[in-house]
Amino acid sequence: MKNSTxxxxxIVQLTKIHNRAGNITIIENNKDIPFDVKRIYYLYDIPSNExxxxxxxxxxxxxxxxxxxxxxxxxxxxxxxxxxxxxRPDFGLLIVPGIWRDLSDFSSGSVCLVFASExxxxxxxxxxxxxxxxxxx
Ligand code: TYD
Numbered sequence: 001m002k003n004s005t006x007x008x009x010x011i012v013q014l015t016k017i018h019n020r021a022g023n024i025t026i027i028e029n030n031k032d033i034p035f036d037v038k039r040i041y042y043l044y045d046i047p048s049n050e051x052x053x054x055x056x057x058x059x060x061x062x063x064x065x066x067x068x069x070x071x072x073x074x075x076x077x078x079x080x081x082x083x084x085x086x087x088r089p090d091f092g093l094l095i096v097p098g099i100w101r102d103l104s105d106f107s108s109g110s111v112c113l114v115f116a117s118e119x120x121x122x123x124x125x126x127x128x129x130x131x132x133x134x135x136x137x
Contacts, residue, residue, distance in 0.1 A: 001097035006075045006082040016090040035117040043112040051104040056126040061117040065092040069110025076100040078136035
């Protein structure tokens with residue numbers, strides 16, 4: 001996905017079932033998100049003023065959800081940038097492969113839940129920005 005752009009990344013509105021006792025949101029493979037989920041992880045206890053990300057993936061698709069609190073994700077395809085603020089547990093951000101991302105401005109107690117299309121592989125990461133720009137050319 002060398003040719004992917006920030007416009008290929010999009011907000012996904014998830015199913016929300018509401019009643020007076022609270023809400024439930026459901027995510028099913030290939031129905032609510034356009035890939036098979038092979039891995040789930042979450043970021044939490046993030047100190048204020050810290051940032052995460054600072055890398056791109058070659059093949060990995062991810063759906064990122066702010067299940068608690070809020071944070072900002074800056075997307076960069078080497079040409080254009082797009083900033084997305086996540087603060088609702090029933091909205092996710094689909095990040096396609098080939099996008100540099102920086103996560104910042106975590107609110108206190110925030111939780112960043114990630115559904116990923118592949119198991120962890122360090123080989124899938126591009127952690128050097130110059131290398132990313134070369135990859136996108
Ligand atoms: P990283 O993806 O760089 O974190 P972030 O993008 O949130 O800043 O991962 C941080 C560390 O955790 C890194 O050493 C790799 C390790 N890690 C795993 O071992 N398995 C995983 O599934 C993930 C997401 C990270």
